[in-house]
Amino acid sequence: MTDIDEAMATLSGSSSIGDAASGRQGSGLEEEEDEDEDLYYIPERRPSLDLGPTPMDTTHWHYVDQALSPAESYNTMTSEDSDKMEEEDNFFTSVRRDRADSYSSCYSIDSDDCEKKTRKVKTKEDVSESSDTHTINENINQNRHPSLTVAFTFKAISKTLGQLSEFELMAFKRMLWKYYPQSFSTPPQGMDIVDLVDRLLECYTLEVSLHITKTHLAEMGKNKLVDRLDTLCLRNEVRYDLAESLRKIYGEVCEDSGGEKRPFDDVYTTLNITSTCDNGPNIEHEVLKIEKLNSNQDHPKQLSTSDFLTPSSVESSSRFILLTGLAGSGKSMAVRKLVLDWIEERAHQHVNFMFPLPFRELKQFEGSRLSLADIIKKLYPATEKLRHEDYKCDECQMMFVFDGLDEYNWKIDFENTELLSDPTDPSTLKVIVVNVMRARLLYRGLFLVTTRPYVRACVPWDARYDEIEVLGFCDPQREEYFKKRFKDPNQASRVVEYVNSLKTLRIMCHLPLFCSIVADECQRIFKENGTQAELPKSITYMYTKLLLALLRQHRRLRAPDISPDKERDFVMKLGKLAFTMLEQDRFQISQMDWKENDISDQEAVPYTGLCTQYVIKPYVLFHENVLSFIHPTMQEYLAALYAVLTFTNHGKNVFEEKLKNKVKGIFKGHTGSELYKEAVDRSLQCENGRLDIFLRFLFGMAHKTNQELLQPFFTSSLKWPASTEDAAALIRKRMRDSQNPDRNINLQRCLAELGLRSSGSLSSLSDC
Numbered sequence: 001m002t003d004i005d006e007a008m009a010t011l012s013g014s015s016s017i018g019d020a021a022s023g024r025q026g027s028g029l030e031e032e033e034d035e036d037e038d039l040y041y042i043p044e045r046r047p048s049l050d051l052g053p054t055p056m057d058t059t060h061w062h063y064v065d066q067a068l069s070p071a072e073s074y075n076t077m078t079s080e081d082s083d084k085m086e087e088e089d090n091f092f093t094s095v096r097r098d099r100a101d102s103y104s105s106c107y108s109i110d111s112d113d114c115e116k117k118t119r120k121v122k123t124k125e126d127v128s129e130s131s132d133t134h135t136i137n138e139n140i141n142q143n144r145h146p147s148l149t150v151a152f153t154f155k156a157i158s159k160t161l162g163q164l165s166e167f168e169l170m171a172f173k174r175m176l177w178k179y180y181p182q183s184f185s186t187p188p189q190g191m192d193i194v195d196l197v198d199r200l201l202e203c204y205t206l207e208v209s210l211h212i213t214k215t216h217l218a219e220m221g222k223n224k225l226v227d228r229l230d231t232l233c234l235r236n237e238v239r240y241d242l243a244e245s246l247r248k249i250y251g252e253v254c255e256d257s258g259g260e261k262r263p264f265d266d267v268y269t270t271l272n273i274t275s276t277c278d279n280g281p282n283i284e285h286e287v288l289k290i291e292k293l294n295s296n297q298d299h300p301k302q303l304s305t306s307d308f309l310t311p312s313s314v315e316s317s318s319r320f321i322l323l324t325g326l327a328g329s330g331k332s333m334a335v336r337k338l339v340l341d342w343i344e345e346r347a348h349q350h351v352n353f354m355f356p357l358p359f360r361e362l363k364q365f366e367g368s369r370l371s372l373a374d375i376i377k378k379l380y381p382a383t384e385k386l387r388h389e390d391y392k393c394d395e396c397q398m399m400f401v402f403d404g405l406d407e408y409n410w411k412i413d414f415e416n417t418e419l420l421s422d423p424t425d426p427s428t429l430k431v432i433v434v435n436v437m438r439a440r441l442l443y444r445g446l447f448l449v450t451t452r453p454y455v456r457a458c459v460p461w462d463a464r465y466d467e468i469e470v471l472g473f474c475d476p477q478r479e480e481y482f483k484k485r486f487k488d489p490n491q492a493s494r495v496v497e498y499v500n501s502l503k504t505l506r507i508m509c510h511l512p513l514f515c516s517i518v519a520d521e522c523q524r525i526f527k528e529n530g531t532q533a534e535l536p537k538s539i540t541y542m543y544t545k546l547l548l549a550l551l552r553q554h555r556r557l558r559a560p561d562i563s564p565d566k567e568r569d570f571v572m573k574l575g576k577l578a579f580t581m582l583e584q585d586r587f588q589i590s591q592m593d594w595k596e597n598d599i600s601d602q603e604a605v606p607y608t609g610l611c612t613q614y615v616i617k618p619y620v621l622f623h624e625n626v627l628s629f630i631h632p633t634m635q636e637y638l639a640a641l642y643a644v645l646t647f648t649n650h651g652k653n654v655f656e657e658k659l660k661n662k663v664k665g666i667f668k669g670h671t672g673s674e675l676y677k678e679a680v681d682r683s684l685q686c687e688n689g690r691l692d693i694f695l696r697f698l699f700g701m702a703h704k705t706n707q708e709l710l711q712p713f714f715t716s717s718l719k720w721p722a723s724t725e726d727a728a729a730l731i732r733k734r735m736r737d738s739q740n741p742d743r744n745i746n747l748q749r750c751l752a753e754l755g756l757r758s759s760g761s762l763s764s765l766s767d768c
Contacts, residue, residue, distance in 0.1 A: 144206075145237050145240070146240060147236045147237045147239070147241075148206050148207070148233070148236070149206075150201065152236050153206045153209060153210060154197055154198070154201060156210075156229060156232045156233065156236070157197045157209065157210065157213050157229070158193050158194065158197050159232070160213065160217070160225050160229045161193050161197070162193060163225055163228070164225075168220065171220060172216055172217070172220065173188040173191070173196065174188070175216045175219065175220075176188075176196075176212075180203075182203075183199065183202075183203040183204075184199065197209075200212065210229065210233070213229065214226045214229055214230070217229075235352060235353075235386075235390065235396065237385065238385050239352060239353060241382035241383075242353060242354075242382045242383060243342075245382050246343055247340075247343050249356075250264065250336050250339045250340055250343075250356070251263065251340065251343075252264060253267060253268075253336070255485060255516070255519075264336060264340055267484050267485060268333065268336075268337055268484075269473065269477050269480045269512075270304070270477055270480070271329075271330045271333065271334055271337075271470055271471075271472065271473070271477070271512075272302070272470070272472055272473060272477065273302070273303045273304065273305070273334065273468060273469070273470050273471070274300035274302060274469050274471060275301040275302075275303055276299075276300040276301075276468075277453075277467040277468065277469045277614075278469075278615045278616075279300070279471065279614070280614045280628070281612055281614075281629070281632075282471070282472075282507070282510050282631055283587075284507045284510075285507070285632050285633070285693075286503040286504045286507065286693065287688075287689035287692045287693060288632065288688065288689060288690065290632060303468060305338040305341060305347070306346070306347035308321055308323075308348075308448060309399065309446045309448065310350075311350050313466075314446065318439070318464045318465055318466055319439065319444075319445065319446050319447065320439045320446075320447045320448075320449075320463075320464065320465040320466070321447070321449070321465065321467070321468060322449050322451065322465050322466070322467045322468075323335075323448060323450040323451070323469075324452065324453045324467060324468075324470070325450075325453070325471070325472075326452070326472070326609065326630050327452060327513070327550055327608075327610075327612075328472075328511045328512060328513025328514065328546075328549075328550070328554075329511060329513075330472055330473075330512040331403070331450040333512065335356060335401055335403045335450060338354075338401065339354060348399065350397055351397050351398070351399045352396050352397050352398060353383070353386075353396070353397075353398045353399070354398075354399045354401065355379075355398065355399070355400050356403060357375070357376075357379070357400060357401065357402050357403070358402075358403040358404055358407075359402060359403065359404045359405060359407040359408045360407050360557055361379060362402075362408075362433075363407075363408075363409075365429050366429050367428075368428075368429070369427065370426050371424050371432075372400075372432055372442070373386070373388070373423050373424045374426070375432075388424045391423045391424060391442065392423075392424075392444075397446065398442065398444075398445050398446065399447075400436070400442070400445055400446070400448070401448045401450075402433075402436065402447070402448070402449045402450070403450045404450060404451070404557070404558075405449050405450065405451035405455050406451050406452040406454070406558055406606040406607075407557050407558045408433065409558075409559065409560075410429075410430050410433075412430075412433065412434055412437065412458050413430075413434065414434055414438065414458075414460045417430065417431055417434040417435070418431055419435065419440060420435040420441055421435070421440050421441060421442075421443065423441060423445075436449070437449070437459055437463060438463055439463060439464060439465065452605065452606050452609060452612070453605075453612050453613050453614060454601070454605035454606045472510040472511050472512055473509065473510050473512060473515065474510070475506075478499070478506070478509045478510070478515060479496050481512065481515050481519075482495045482496050482499070482515070482519060485515075485519045486519070486523070488531065490531055491522070491526055491531050494522075494531065494535070495518070495519065495535075498522070498535045499518065502537070502539060504539050504633055504693060505539050505542065507633070508539075508542075508543075508631060511630075511631075513549065518542055521542065521545070522535060537749075537752035537753075537755075538700050538706075538753045538754075538755065539697075539753070540696065540697050540700025540701060540703065540706055541700070541703070541705055541706055543633070543634070543697065544701075544709045544710065545709070546634075547637070547641075550608050550609045550610055551567065551571070551608050551610070554609060555608050555609075558607050559603075559607045564712060568645075568712075568713050568715070570599070570603060571638070571641065571642075571645070571713060572642060572646075573597050573598060573599050574597075574604060574638055575638040575639060575641050575642025575643075575645065576597060576642050577589070577593055577597045577599065578629065578635045578636070578638040578639040578642065579639035579654060581593075581635065582635060582636060582639045582690065582691070582694060587628055587629070587635065588626050588627070588628050589611065589626070589627040589628055589629075590626075594627075601613075601627065604627075605627065610629065610630060610638070611627050611629055611630065612627065612628060612629075612630050613625055613626070614626060614627075633693055636694040636697060637697045639694055639697075640694050640695075640697035640698040640700075640701060641697070641710070641713075643655075643675065643679070643698060644701050644710075645713055647675050649714060649715045649716050651716075653674055653675050653678060655675070655678040655679065655682060656678070673730065676698070676699070676726075676727055676730055677730060679691070679694075679695055679698055680695065680730060680734050680747075681734075683695045683743070683746070684734065684738055684743050689742065689743075695750055696746070696749055696750050696753050697753075699727055699731070699750045699753045699754055700750075700753035700754070702723075702724055702727055702754060703754060724755070724756070727754060728751060728754055731750050731751055731754075734747060735747045735748070
């Protein structure tokens with residue numbers, strides 16, 4: 001009789017294995033016509049033993065801890081605990097499944113007879129069965145892969161057995177009860193899959209448990225389930241190896257200029273991520289009240305990286321997300337957080353494999369012909385074991401994270417690019433990128449692409465995707481960033497106090513990149529002068545560092561290097577546009593502005609990131625792409641830089657009329673004090689303070705530290721527009737003459753930009 005037939009007989013019969021083994025049936029029980037009848041010998045009932053005063057001989061007893069319930073045992077057990085347990089229980093590796101010689105099959109036990117055991121008399125059938133032994137390889141436990149844990153083994157075996165029908169599961173149980181009576185002695189009907197697997201892992205090591213399961217499934221002819229279990233183990237090993245390699249890449253981050261690496265979780269600060277896009281730039285300003293730009297009017301929903309491409313969102317929306325944000329807003333940090341949460345099993349556990357594919361890494365494959373699967377294997381050798389069917393299987397969920405689409409230099413042509421739907425088919429990098437953006441490559445895959453706002457305009461209108469935006473930090477997050485960045489609490493509190501004391505500095509710290517620049521400068525000062533050292537009151541120096549970071553360091557990742565002359569020419573053109581718009585009291589850049597000033601929007605937005613693009617919706621069915629500087633203060637800074645460079649490189653005062661400039665140039669050259677005098681007078685005339693921050697930057701550029709940083713932009717040996725002393729004397733004189741308290745406060749801050757206090761002796765300035 002086969003095991004399946006035995007299972008059906010057991011289900012339909014009036015008795016059970018457990019009933020027979022426990023000896024709780026009546027004496028009139030009818031004997032079954034079964035070859036295993038002698039296994040369940042029932043001794044005759046006797047009165048309980050009277051042990052008397054002599055203690056019972058317990059030398060042959062073995063103490064066994066009471067097993068936890070399945071839920072408790074697998075919730076409390078760690079991989080280290082399981083390893084320790086398996087080292088103590090290695091005797092199970094050599095267990096022989098000998099039914100005839102096992103303890104339970106040699107003796108029958110009555111619940112009331114604990115001292116004496118009735119030896120069974122072997123029959124010919126027993127002898128034949130005892131010779132048919134099943135031996136487990138003793139080397140199964142060797143070279144265990146670290147991915148094999150109690151939790152995984154429990155889930156893998158349970159998931160596999162869950163594919164069996166009720167009768168097949170009973171047949172599987174009968175095999176276990178038949179060959180391993182020492183471990184399985186309770187009635188099989190009362191043991192579900194959870195209890196069954198729990199008992200299996202309780203008695204045997206993880207490797208042996210898997211081996212037993214696969215052996216008996218194969219005996220039942222369930223080879224597909226055996227392959228399924230092998231596949232689960234293979235993918236688990238690849239996932240573990242991939243996670244370990246990603247942990248080395250993303251687990252630590254270098255946050256300071258000294259190159260010291262720290263765990264990412266110790267420095268990461270929650271980002272402000274919204275479910276809406278086209279929010280426009282941050283328009284918060286220290287002096288001006290800028291009207292809310294007519295961009296996205298929807299009420300945004302705050303998101304975290306754990307909300308990206310969840311099973312519920314994928315079911316209700318799309319499998320493709322475009323994550324946009326300004327330069328330095330924290331997009332790459334969000335990607336790092338996403339990857340680490342998957343590694344540490346804090347989120348996205350429905351994803352079997354997560355593949356971060358930064359475009360700066362993909363550049364090495366330009367000109368080569370290979371598939372997406374080949375690229376993954378080259379970047380992550382741990383995935384070599386993955387097969388082609390793993391990329392196409394519905395049960396093997398994969399997420400691809402393409403970071404920095406703005407760093408991809410090739411033109412993305414959606415109209416003339418061939419279709420590609422198989423990730424194992426070789427093609428060019430351009431074709432792969434286009435089909436990823438089309439959401440055609442790997443139909444069941446999940447895709448996340450990060451980019452600066454301008455690049456998203458290349459995505460075709462009929463492509464189905466969700467767009468979310470990273471806005472940087474809010475006020476509490478700014479403080480949290482500095483507290484995490486500085487290990488010394490005293491230094492952290494000093495930096496937070498310093499940033500909050502300068503409103504423009506605090507506002508601009510909504511960009512994580514700007515926070516990093518401020519932290520680097522404060523850290524340098526603390527290292528050189530101690531924790532109690534005075535921090536600079538100038539904001540110009542921080543903006544200069546931001547300009548150079550975007551113009552050089554970050555641009556280098558996105559576009560070919562340009563000559564110093566072209567770089568200087570671009571800064572002059574962009575500064576001229578910023579100055580013109582500032583005089584006109586406007587902050588939106590039109591397409592006509594680009595043409596009139598001969599500026600490349602490609603250079604201004606995706607390459608340098610000094611500008612950003614968004615969509616305004618003035619009418620119901622009308623959308624318009626609009627550009628602006630990443631912040632109004634960056635526009636004011638570039639306008640001030642343009643005024644200084646125009647004077648030092650060309651000897652011109654931007655505030656004088658062209659005709660007056662030409663006539664005056666015939667009789668008298670420009671003096672440095674004229675530029676500052678005209679700028680101060682213009683600022684005092686503006687009731688709304690339109691030129692206040694501009695004026696601070698203009699005087700701040702006279703400081704020696706800024707002059708050193710800006711030196712590559714100078715082409716002339718002309719002296720600086722005015723010395724620090726002359727500029728300070730002009731400011732103090734205008735403070736005495738001005739009757740506007742608000743303008744005087746701004747003039748005091750101009751002195752701070754020069755590194756001076758508001759009080760002090762006056763220097764002579766004859767032409768004031």
